Amino acid sequence: MKKTLLGILSLLFVVFSFSVWASAEPPVMHEQLVYSLTSFNGASFSKSFCPANEETIYFIADQENVISPRKTIVYYWPITRKYMAGFSTLNEEMAGKFEVLQGGKVISTLAKQTYTLYYPKGYWSEKASVYINDSAREYFQKYKAAVDQFNTRLKQYYESMTQYRENFNRFLEEVKKRREAGDNNPLNAPVPKEPQPPEFVEFYATELTEGFIIKLPVGEFEIRLRADDGTIIEGSERKVVVFASRRQGGTGYEIIPGNRWTKKENCDDPSWVIHAVGKNELYFNPYRQDEYNELYHNKLEDPQNVGSIERWKWIHIDPIDNIKVLLTHQQAILQAVDKEPYFVKQIQGAELGYEIIKYDDDLKQKGYKPTFESYKVILDENLPKTDYAISTVQAENAQPVPQSERTLRLLKKDKSLYLYAIPIFPLIVGVFMLLSRKSRMEK
Amino acid sequence: MARSGKITRILLKKDLLFALYSLGYYGVLFVSFFASSFILKSFLDGIREEDILVTAFPLNTYLSIIIIIISLYLVLVSAISISREKEQGTLETLSYGPVTPRSFLLAKFFKDFFIGIISLGFTAIYFYLVSSLTNIGFTPGLIKALVMGVFLVSCVVSFGLFISSFTGRVRSSIISLIAILGAFLVIQFTYNSLLGIEKEALSVPLFYIRQTLHYVFQGINWISPFAFISRGLDSVVLENWPLFFTNIVYCIVYSVIFIALSIGIMNRKGVKA
Numbered sequence: 001m002k003k004t005l006l007g008i009l010s011l012l013f014v015v016f017s018f019s020v021w022a023s024a025e026p027p028v029m030h031e032q033l034v035y036s037l038t039s040f041n042g043a044s045f046s047k048s049f050c051p052a053n054e055e056t057i058y059f060i061a062d063q064e065n066v067i068s069p070r071k072t073i074v075y076y077w078p079i080t081r082k083y084m085a086g087f088s089t090l091n092e093e094m095a096g097k098f099e100v101l102q103g104g105k106v107i108s109t110l111a112k113q114t115y116t117l118y119y120p121k122g123y124w125s126e127k128a129s130v131y132i133n134d135s136a137r138e139y140f141q142k143y144k145a146a147v148d149q150f151n152t153r154l155k156q157y158y159e160s161m162t163q164y165r166e167n168f169n170r171f172l173e174e175v176k177k178r179r180e181a182g183d184n185n186p187l188n189a190p191v192p193k194e195p196q197p198p199e200f201v202e203f204y205a206t207e208l209t210e211g212f213i214i215k216l217p218v219g220e221f222e223i224r225l226r227a228d229d230g231t232i233i234e235g236s237e238r239k240v241v242v243f244a245s246r247r248q249g250g251t252g253y254e255i256i257p258g259n260r261w262t263k264k265e266n267c268d269d270p271s272w273v274i275h276a277v278g279k280n281e282l283y284f285n286p287y288r289q290d291e292y293n294e295l296y297h298n299k300l301e302d303p304q305n306v307g308s309i310e311r312w313k314w315i316h317i318d319p320i321d322n323i324k325v326l327l328t329h330q331q332a333i334l335q336a337v338d339k340e341p342y343f344v345k346q347i348q349g350a351e352l353g354y355e356i357i358k359y360d361d362d363l364k365q366k367g368y369k370p371t372f373e374s375y376k377v378i379l380d381e382n383l384p385k386t387d388y389a390i391s392t393v394q395a396e397n398a399q400p401v402p403q404s405e406r407t408l409r410l411l412k413k414d415k416s417l418y419l420y421a422i423p424i425f426p427l428i429v430g431v432f433m434l435l436s437r438k439s440r441m442e443k
Numbered sequence: 444m445a446r447s448g449k450i451t452r453i454l455l456k457k458d459l460l461f462a463l464y465s466l467g468y469y470g471v472l473f474v475s476f477f478a479s480s481f482i483l484k485s486f487l488d489g490i491r492e493e494d495i496l497v498t499a500f501p502l503n504t505y506l507s508i509i510i511i512i513i514s515l516y517l518v519l520v521s522a523i524s525i526s527r528e529k530e531q532g533t534l535e536t537l538s539y540g541p542v543t544p545r546s547f548l549l550a551k552f553f554k555d556f557f558i559g560i561i562s563l564g565f566t567a568i569y570f571y572l573v574s575s576l577t578n579i580g581f582t583p584g585l586i587k588a589l590v591m592g593v594f595l596v597s598c599v600v601s602f603g604l605f606i607s608s609f610t611g612r613v614r615s616s617i618i619s620l621i622a623i624l625g626a627f628l629v630i631q632f633t634y635n636s637l638l639g640i641e642k643e644a645l646s647v648p649l650f651y652i653r654q655t656l657h658y659v660f661q662g663i664n665w666i667s668p669f670a671f672i673s674r675g676l677d678s679v680v681l682e683n684w685p686l687f688f689t690n691i692v693y694c695i696v697y698s699v700i701f702i703a704l705s706i707g708i709m710n711r712k713g714v715k716a
Contacts, residue, residue, distance in 0.1 A: 028644055053642075078639050259493035267497045271682070273580045275496040282495065310681045381492075385578055412578050416487045422572045423476030426565050430469025437464050 038066035042315040068211035069094040143205035153198035160195035167192035245290040251404040256283035268314035279381035283374035287316035325375035341370030454550035475512035521603025544709035559596030594694035601701035608705035
């Protein structure tokens with residue numbers, strides 16, 4: 001038996017050694033047909049690609065998505081355990097007609113359409129819409145015209161700036177001359193006014209591109225690409241799973257801790273508890289949210305993502321406005337805060353870091369824009385270390401926003417050393433048991 | 444049947460009291476709670492001023508640590524429980540009386556199972572004290588995990604008894620247990636390492652080894668009690684009630700199968716070491 005066990009362990013060791021050796025090999029490049037995807041993720045659009053090894057593509061029901069078959073170079077990246085596409089090396093658009101099948105029958109044949117993604121609040125904003133054909137051209141032209149207009153205004157601004165500098169220098173020379181001449185009377189010449197730079201175009205539209213626009217109801221489908229000669233293009237067949245949200249209209253929070261504004265936390269479910277130490281500045285952003293299956297949604301964002309089919313996740317859809325955020329303790333309102341703009345200011349010098357300050361007129365006049373808008377809740381260090389609640393009410397009538405209440409617990413960190421004392425209690429019980437047995441035996 | 448039940452109860456009471464009067468058991472609880480406190484303290488120290496932690500299960504990670512340590516203790520105790528009696532000859536002596544392998548094994552199972560439940564009781568008190576001291580939430584998720592723990596304990600104990608049933612000596616039981624659990628770990632580690640390599644980059648033998656390990660790994664997931672612990676505790680965090688109850692059913696079925704197998708093996712192998 002010992003020999004068998006030793007044999008098994010030796011074999012496993014050899015296998016493991018081989019696996020380590022094999023992982024040191026350089027990546028192998030393959031030319032393959034992939035699907036470039038622009039998928040609606042509940043709030044905006046996610047861009048990804050589906051390599052040949054992924055059999056299924058996921059979409060949200062009744063939403064327009066863009067799918068584009070392309071030939072490219074694909075290689076495996078062991079660090080992320082994902083296939084990567086070398087679109088900069090090879091990015092060949094595949095010709096043909098796109099077929100959608102259900103139960104083995106072709107239910108629609110799609111031709112390529114021109115589309116653009118339109119971001120009403122700029123490229124980095126969270127919301128986007130897809131526009132097709134004439135609407136796409138219209139929105140793209142609108143963006144192009146706005147950019148052209150901006151460039152014209154920018155040119156005018158640079159010219160005005162040159163003029164301003166000249167005028168300002170002349171003004172300074174005039175002041176100098178008068179002072180040198182002994183004239184100490186008030187200067188009646190107007191101070192030249194610095195021109196303001198033009199505001200950049202707020203919205204954004206992507207370049208006009210061609211792709212297959214796919215919009216399907218909940219269900220399972222197959223897709224494939226048929227070449228002009230009527231044959232099915234090899235490697236183009238995939239399954240498509242179209243899903244919908246399980247629950248809609250929940251309230252979720254994005255929380256920005258004052259000490260790390262780039263690393264936001266989400267508190268999306270009423271069962272989630274916010275633990276804090278005290279002496280916190282927390283910036284709350286409430287969102288309306290929908291709940292999706294984690295596996296499906298993760299795979300929608302990137303078909304190579306992993307996830308659990310048993311788990312559900314909330315996706316923030318839209319910010320909730322015209323509300324107040326309340327900090328309460330046993331029904332008593334401690335703070336009721338409104339949404340305000342904030343500015344993240346870099347700290348100068350060796351200290352490094354930043355501070356979040358209220359955006360005011362001074363910053364506005366200097367041409368700065370607010371970094372973010374939020375509801376700021378201050379947790380004072382003298383607050384008793386107990387349980388509080390965060391909730392949201394309508395600003396107009398103070399009606400609570402459904403599912404917006406969250407528990408906030410202030411941790412008693414100063415007593416954490418006593419944690420080492422608690423484990424002793426089973427030993428005390430054990431000693432008591434032994435002593436009681438001993439005394440019983442003696443009796 | 445009633446007589447067999449009475450014998451089981453007598454053996455259970457004797458063994459349970461013996462276990463509860465041993466300081467080693469309380470030592471294991473101390474070690475598991477201390478390990479949890481140590482990690483929890485480091486974690487709490489890591490939460491600086493202005494920092495936050497958002498979770499529905501703030502104490503479940505520490506509960507997992509405790510359950511794993513207690514399970515290791517229980518699986519070891521169960522694995523030697525029958526072989527020790529065989530080695531000492533107690534089982535042979537008992538077999539001349541009305542004690543059947545079934546009543547003997549059920550007594551051993553319930554003894555270790557109750558030890559596990561008592562440990563979970565201690566764990567609940569420990570977390571209540573931790574929660575009172577630090578104000579970390581004693582959430583419904585923790586209660587759910589403790590309930591799941593009862594069924595996980597039954598898996599661990601039945602697996603230990605199964606190992607003990609086919610070994611005649613304490614030393615063989617311990618070696619078998621370490622070898623089996625070690626093999627599970629090595630297979631899991633090797634399979635995960637091979638998963639990190641692209642399919643096309645694998646040589647033909649390595650590819651087949653990976654495929655084989657895939658099936659072996661799937662099998663281990665239904666044999667190893669620690670895979671059940673992992674799945675059971677995950678089902679709590681997933682907040683999925685059907686999955687939670689499905690895992691409970693799996694644990695019950697697992698325990699019944701392994702106890703039945705152990706009784707069968709004991710009937711075949713007899714009572715001598």
